[in-house]
Amino acid sequence: MDTNLLHLGALALVGVLSAAINTVAGGGSFITLPALMALGLPIAEANATNRLGVLLQAGSASLTFRSAGALPTGFAWTTLAPTLVGSLLGATLSITLDEAVVRAVIGVAMLLMLALMMLGPERWLRERPEAASVGRISQALAFFGMGVYGGFLQAGVGIFLMGGMVMLSGLDLKRANALKSLLVTLLTVPALLVFLPAGLVRWPEGLTLGLSSALGGWIGGLITLRVGPRALRATLIVVILTTATKLFGLW
Template sequence: MTDYLLLAVAAFGAGVINTIAGGGTFLTFPALVFTGVPPVVANATSAVAVFPGYLGGALGFRRELGGHDRRALMRLGAITLAGGLAGSLLLLVSSNRAFSVVVPFLLLFATLIFLFGAQVRAWAARHSRAVTPQGALGLFAVSVYGGYFNGGLGIVLLALFSLWGMTAIHQMNGLKNGLSFALSSISVVTFAVAGFVEWPQAIVMMVAATLGGYAGAPIARAAPVWAVRAFIAVIGFGMSAVFFWRLAAG
C-alpha cells in the first residue's frame, strides 16, 4: 500500500506539472523504479500513466490542429507513428542494464532541454533556413527519442518546429499536442501488446495523473512560473544525480 500511495502521489504531481509546464516524467519514472519495477518496464508503464494527459491536450488544441493542411498533417502523423514505433521497439529490445546506463544521460538531457527550452527554440528560430520545412528526418529522429524515453519531448518538438520556420505559438502547441498524442498512442499499444506494462500500477497512476491535471489549472494560475520551473529543475537534476549514483554503484 505504501508503494501505491507513493505512485499515486507521484502521478498526481506529474499531472499537475504537465498541466503547468511539462516534465511529469521526472516524477512517474523514478517512482516506479524506486518501488521495484525494472527500468525498462517502469519507462513503459510511465508512458501509459501519463497518456490521458496527451489526449486531453490534443482535444484542447483541436481548433489549432484544424488550421494545418490536412494532407500535411496526415504525413507528419505517419512519420511520428513510424518513429514512435521504432523507439518503442528499441526500448523493448533494450536490457535493463543497457537502459540503466543511458537513463541518467536521458534525464539530464531532458532536464537541460526543459530548463533552457526558450533558448533552444530561439536558436532554432535563428537557424530555421538550415532545415527543410516539415522535413521527415528531423521529425522521425525526435519521434524515435519520444518512443524510447519521452522526457522533454514537447520542448524538443517545439524547437524542431522553430527550425522549420514556424512562429505561431498556438499552432505550434496544437501540432505538438497532436503529434505527442499520436506518438504516445503507438507507444502504449506497443508496450501493452508486448506485456511491458504493470497494469495495477498504471491504472492507479492514470487516475491520479488525470486528477492532478485537473488540479493543475488553478495552481498554474496562482504559482509563479519561476517557482514551478525551479521545482522541476531540482527534481530533474536530483533524479539525474540519483541514477548516475546508482549506475556508479551498480
C-alpha cells in the same frame, strides 16, 4: 491501510504534480518515471507503464484543443508517419537493449534535459514569424528522430516536438503546443503496441497515473498559481538530478 493503496494514492499525487510541471516547462514524465521506479518497478516496466499516463494526459489535452479548433491537422499528417515509425523503432530498442544500456541512455537524456531546464527552453522556444520552413525530407528526418526518442523514453519529447515545429516549420507557439499534444498522443500508441505484448505495462499504476494527470490539469494550474513556475522548475531539476545520479550508480 493496504500498501498498494498507498502506492496508488502517491501516484495520483505525482500525476497532479506532473500536470503542473507540464503547464510550466514540460517534461512531466521526468517526475512520473522516477516515481514508478521508486515504487519498485523495474526500469523497463516503469518506462512502459508511464505511457498509459502519457496517453491519457496528452489525449485529454488534444481533445480540448480540437474542440477549440486549434489543431492544424494538415501539418499533423505530413509529420505523423515518420514520427510513428520512429516511435515504433525507439520502443523496440528500449526492450531489446541491455538494461544497463537503457539506464545509461535514460540517465544521459535526463542530464541533457537538466541542462535545458537550467538554461530555460524559452530562450529558443519562442515566436519565430520570420522562420522559413525547411524541406519536407528534412522535416521528416527530424520528426523521425524525435519519434525514436519518444518511443524509447518519451520524457521531454514534447519540448523537442515544439522546438521542431517552431524552428523548422515556422509554426506559432499556440498551434505548435496544440499539435504537440496530438503528436505525443499518437506516438504513444505504437510504443504501447510494443510494450503490451511484452507484458511490461502495469495497469493499476498506469491508469492511476493517467487519470490523475488528465483530471488534475486544473489542480495543476492552481498549484502553478500558488507556488509559481520557478518552484516547479526547481522541483523538476532536483528530481532529474537525483534520478540521473541514481541511474549512474552514484548513490
